[in-house]
Amino acid sequence: MLEDTIIAISTPFGSGGLGIVRLSGKKSLLIAKKIFKPKKTKAKIPPLHPILGYLFNPEQKECFDKAYLTYFPSPHTYTREDLVEISCHGSPVILEELVRLGIKAGARHANPGEFTLRAYLNGRIDIIQAEAINDIIQAASYKQAKISFKQLEGSLSKKISTLRNQIIHLLSQIEASIEFPEEGLRISSKQTLKTMESVILTIKKLIGSYHLGKILSEGLTLAITGSSNVGKSTLFNKLLEKERAIVTPYPGTTRDYLKEKIKIKNSVFNLIDMAGLDTPVHPADKEGIQIGKKLASRAEGVLLLFDGSRRETLTDYRLLKKFKDKNTILLFNKIDLPQKMNKKKLKGQDKNLQTLEISALKGTNLEKLKEKIYEFFVPDQKQGEEVIFHLRQKLLLEEILGYLIKGHLCLKEGFPEEVYVEEIRKAIPLIGQLTGEIRADDIIKDIFSRFCVGK
Ligand SMILES: Nc1nc2c(ncn2[C@@H]2O[C@H](COP(=O)(O)OP(=O)(O)OP(=O)(O)O)[C@@H](O)[C@H]2O)c(=O)[nH]1
Numbered sequence: 242m243l244e245d246t247i248i249a250i251s252t253p254f255g256s257g258g259l260g261i262v263r264l265s266g267k268k269s270l271l272i273a274k275k276i277f278k279p280k281k282t283k284a285k286i287p288p289l290h291p292i293l294g295y296l297f298n299p300e301q302k303e304c305f306d307k308a309y310l311t312y313f314p315s316p317h318t319y320t321r322e323d324l325v326e327i328s329c330h331g332s333p334v335i336l337e338e339l340v341r342l343g344i345k346a347g348a349r350h351a352n353p354g355e356f357t358l359r360a361y362l363n364g365r366i367d368i369i370q371a372e373a374i375n376d377i378i379q380a381a382s383y384k385q386a387k388i389s390f391k392q393l394e395g396s397l398s399k400k401i402s403t404l405r406n407q408i409i410h411l412l413s414q415i416e417a418s419i420e421f422p423e424e425g426l427r428i429s430s431k432q433t434l435k436t437m438e439s440v441i442l443t444i445k446k447l448i449g450s451y452h453l454g455k456i457l458s459e460g461l462t463l464a465i466t467g468s469s470n471v472g473k474s475t476l477f478n479k480l481l482e483k484e485r486a487i488v489t490p491y492p493g494t495t496r497d498y499l500k501e502k503i504k505i506k507n508s509v510f511n512l513i514d515m516a517g518l519d520t521p522v523h524p525a526d527k528e529g530i531q532i533g534k535k536l537a538s539r540a541e542g543v544l545l546l547f548d549g550s551r552r553e554t555l556t557d558y559r560l561l562k563k564f565k566d567k568n569t570i571l572l573f574n575k576i577d578l579p580q581k582m583n584k585k586k587l588k589g590q591d592k593n594l595q596t597l598e599i600s601a602l603k604g605t606n607l608e609k610l611k612e613k614i615y616e617f618f619v620p621d622q623k624q625g626e627e628v629i630f631h632l633r634q635k636l637l638l639e640e641i642l643g644y645l646i647k648g649h650l651c652l653k654e655g656f657p658e659e660v661y662v663e664e665i666r667k668a669i670p671l672i673g674q675l676t677g678e679i680r681a682d683d684i685i686k687d688i689f690s691r692f693c694v695g696k
């Protein structure tokens with residue numbers, strides 16, 4: 242497969258100022274020369290230097306666009322192979338014709354992520370770095386892009402490799418003390434415990450960071466809930482800055498749920514509006530309420546909305562009890578109207594409860610609300626601490642952790658070295674899978690299929 246020369250459009254589909262077609266493989270330059278003619282016909286194509294010319298159709302013997310070609314000779318290229326980039330006008334018609342001609346001239350159309358796959362197969366990057374490349378491209382926020390860039394530069398890979406070295410070192414020490422017990426090579430169990438605990442802690446922190454990773458990459462789910470007519474859809478629209486949900490003065494307006502992305506500072510939230518959670522009148526209400534309850538209980542954050550211009554009801558107490566222990570901000574809406582709700586009584590003694598008075602209609606305190614949402618729901622990323630974005634990474638780390646914890650326990654309980662060394666050893670191939678050093682074809686296929694064609 243690596244013998245082929247591949248070709249693809251690297252810029253997104255659609256019209257744009259510029260479009261780029263890329264070739265990678267041994268015949269890149271040879272093929273490119275058939276479909277591109279330098280303006281100065283006698284000029285040789287120098288490496289790493291864009292040269293001006295024309296896209297050329299060998300069938301019609303005609304030029305069809307002006308373009309720049311850059312030749313990157315192996316091995317210092319993205320794929321480690323010979324690579325050619327042709328940059329022309331961003332017209333889908335032109336770009337597709339160029340790819341068609343490239344294929345006629347001997348190239349093969351690249352599969353999704355195949356350029357990056359080659360970078361990995363040729364040993365330029367590991368699988369964690371490959372994942373980071375796609376994360377940068379798909380980043381939902383600048384913050385995520387920055388972390389992914391660091392991972393592309395090798396920050397996470399280095400951390401994993403340090404872990405691996407620590408474990409291997411530990412294994413070799415234990416094994417030496419098993420084989421040569423008399424020669425003073427015995428490693429004290431206190432020392433072993435200490436190393437294992439530090440490795441376990443590092444892995445636990447990495448696993449723990451997945452929560453933040455998920456929030457940064459997919460956005461945190463934030464459900465607006467409460468009784469009907471309290472202003473949920475009004476607040477939803479205001480936070481979205483568009484009239485997305487229907488608002489009427491009548492209870493039971495929203496029956497289905499609506500989900501939209503909003504950005505607060507540099508974080509993405511998946512905001513949900515839903516049916517009011519009171520007693521259903523119509524069978525459709527019942528369905529809507531069921532869905533609403535499910536969504537709110539699964540959401541990472543809840544905005545529980547009350548209508549401050551009404552007297553508090555039993556339903557309000559019930560809702561508060563239900564959501565109090567979740568990540569909830571309690572909102573008293575409609576403060577532009579005379580207030581009848583006994584807020585103090587409703588809030589009770591709970592000092593940890595986050596509350597805010599707003600008017601969704603007039604926009605009062607909505608900036609404060611955004612601040613609160615950000616502060617309350619977005620976990621802190623400590624300076625320099627790694628974040629993992631992929632379930633694949635998390636699951637492997639959990640498996641590794643499982644073996645280390647078992648090993649640690651055996652050691653603590655005073656089992657013979659042979660027993661816990663077995664457990665620790667099982668972690669090594671898993672680390673290999675994590676970095677891609679050990680190749681698992683189905684996993685690789687899955688990872689690269691999520692890439693765009695042309696990357
Ligand atoms: N005065 C005032 N009225 C508001 C405020 N927020 C919403 N309303 C009004 O309250 C009524 C209900 O608003 P909605 O946003 O539809 O309420 P909801 O909670 O989505 O209602 P359901 O979908 O029926 O559960 C509408 O007439 C809104 O204009 C507010 O802050 N102040």
Ligand SMILES: [Mg+2]
Pocket residue numbers: 473474475486487488494495515
């Ligand atoms: Mg509504």
